[in-house]
Structure formats: structure tokens, C-alpha cells
Amino acid sequence: EVQLVQSGAEVKKPGESLKISCKGSGYSFSSYWIGWVRQMPGKGLEWMGIIYPGDSDTRYSPSFQGQVTISADKSISTAYLQWSSLKASDTAMYYCARHLMYDSSGYYNPYFDYWGQGTLVTVSS
Amino acid sequence: QSVLTQPPSVSGAPGQRVTISCTGSSSNIGAGYDVHWYQQLPGTAPKLLIYGNSNRPSGVPDRFSGSKSGTSASLAITGLQAEDEADYYCQSYDSSLVFGTGTKVTVL
Numbered sequence: 045e046v047q048l049v050q051s052g053a054e055v056k057k058p059g060e061s062l063k064i065s066c067k068g069s070g071y072s073f074s075s076y077w078i079g080w081v082r083q084m085p086g087k088g089l090e091w092m093g094i095i096y097p098g099d100s101d102t103r104y105s106p107s108f109q110g111q112v113t114i115s116a117d118k119s120i121s122t123a124y125l126q127w128s129s130l131k132a133s134d135t136a137m138y139y140c141a142r143h144l145m146y147d148s149s150g151y152y153n154p155y156f157d158y159w160g161q162g163t164l165v166t167v168s169s
Numbered sequence: 170q171s172v173l174t175q176p177p178s179v180s181g182a183p184g185q186r187v188t189i190s191c192t193g194s195s196s197n198i199g200a201g202y203d204v205h206w207y208q209q210l211p212g213t214a215p216k217l218l219i220y221g222n223s224n225r226p227s228g229v230p231d232r233f234s235g236s237k238s239g240t241s242a243s244l245a246i247t248g249l250q251a252e253d254e255a256d257y258y259c260q261s262y263d264s265s266l267v268f269g270t271g272t273k274v275t276v277l
Binding site for chain 2: 079081088089090091105106139141146148149150151152153154155156157158159160161162
């Protein structure tokens with residue numbers, strides 16, 4: 045059974061650093077891209093970026109490039125999302141999800157098939 | 170702001186059929202990229218409901234169906250049940266992965 049288990053809720057102050065995790069099991073972690081999705085309170089889903097644990101190839105949404113760092117350690121089947129200096133506007137639920145893609149008539153079609161349970165990050169002074 | 174527009178809310182009585190639209194443009198759905206749908210029950214993580222416009226993952230009831238035409242896509246729920254009350258999001262591709270604005274389904 046494919047499972048993605050995320051680290052627990054965090055409460056941080058503005059300016060602090062943070063690294064949250066997502067551990068995969070039940071499949072070959074190194075062979076599938078993992079993505080991160082933000083959901084701000086009462087809002088919709090936003091794609092942040094993806095990483096291929098096999099070689100750590102990483103792609104970021106333009107909206108999040110330079111704001112966060114995505115990494116992975118394939119030896120322990122874990123992906124990470126980190127901030128060097130948190131802001132109050134980073135308060136949100138963050139989900140990791142397994143990212144699949146296929147080609148249909150020459151078009152790249154990505155989507156997420158399995159999701160983690162989410163990590164709530166609260167940034168407040 | 171998302172490039173995929175959904176109605177903020179739809180509602181229906183148990184047993185009824187409801188549809189949720191996902192309107193895009195010539196740079197995403199209209200360009201030929203497929204549409205995928207997710208269900209987010211209250212307080213839980215999203216779950217894949219439909220992939221590749223109309224395909225259901227194993228375990229998803231056949232009450233849920235998807236379609237795509239031109240620059241839009243639709244999710245239909247037939248035989249609406251109380252447990253279908255949730256937020257629904259479409260997703261496609263437009264230079265990067267994009268989600269719809271989301272639709273709250275209320276069962277009256």
C-alpha cells in the first residue's frame with residue numbers, strides 16, 4: 045500500500061527556519077517524483093514544486109522559486125520542504141503527494157495520485 | 170489567481186445529479202492538456218477522483234464521471250450522497266501544474 049506520512053504540526057516565529065518531511069513507503073520511492081502543495085487557511089490548492097528522489101532533480105513553481113527549498117534523501121525514502129526565514133504569510137497546510145505524468149498526443153500531463161496527510165505550519169509572533 | 174475557474178459552490182438533494190465546471194483557456198485545457206479532479210473532504214487531504222479527463226482510480230465509485238470539451242471540463246456526481254459533501258478541485262497544465270479555484274458541494 046502506497047503511503048506518504050508527513051511530520052507533525054509546527055508553530056514558529058517570523059524569521060525562524062523550518063524543515064518539514066514526507067516519508068514514502070509501499071513503492072519504489074526513488075523512482076517517482078514527489079510534489080509539494082500549499083493550502084492557505086480557507087483557500088485553494090497551489091503547486092509549489094517537485095523533486096525526483098533518484099537524482100534530486102527539482103522543479104519549482106515560479107511563485108515559490110527562491111522562497112522554499114525542496115530536497116530528498118532516497119536512502120530513507122523522505123522528501124523535505126524547508127524555509128530559511130519564515131513569514132506570517134507562510135501559515136498554511138502543506139501537503140506532499142506522489143507526482144505522476146504521462147504523454148498524451150505530445151502533451152505533458154502531470155497529476156498527483158497519493159497524498160500525505162498534511163503538515164500545518166503556523167507562523168506567528 | 171488560478172487560470173482554471175470553477176463555480177464557488179453547487180448544491181443538490183440526495184439522489185440528484187450535480188455537475189461542476191472547470192473553465193480554462195487555449196493555453197491549458199484548450200491546448201490539449203488533460204484535466205484531473207480531486208475531492209477534499211472536510212479536514213482531510215485531497216484525494217484523486219478522476220485522472221486523464223474521465224478515468225477513475227480503483228475504489229472511486231462510478232457515480233463520479235468526468236468529461237472534457239474545448240477549453241472546459243466537467244465533473245458529474247450522480248446519485249448524490251451525504252458523504253459527497255466536500256471541496257472539489259480540477260487540475261491541468263499551463264507551463265506549470267495548475268489547480269482550479271475549487272467548488273464546495275453541499276448536500277441539502
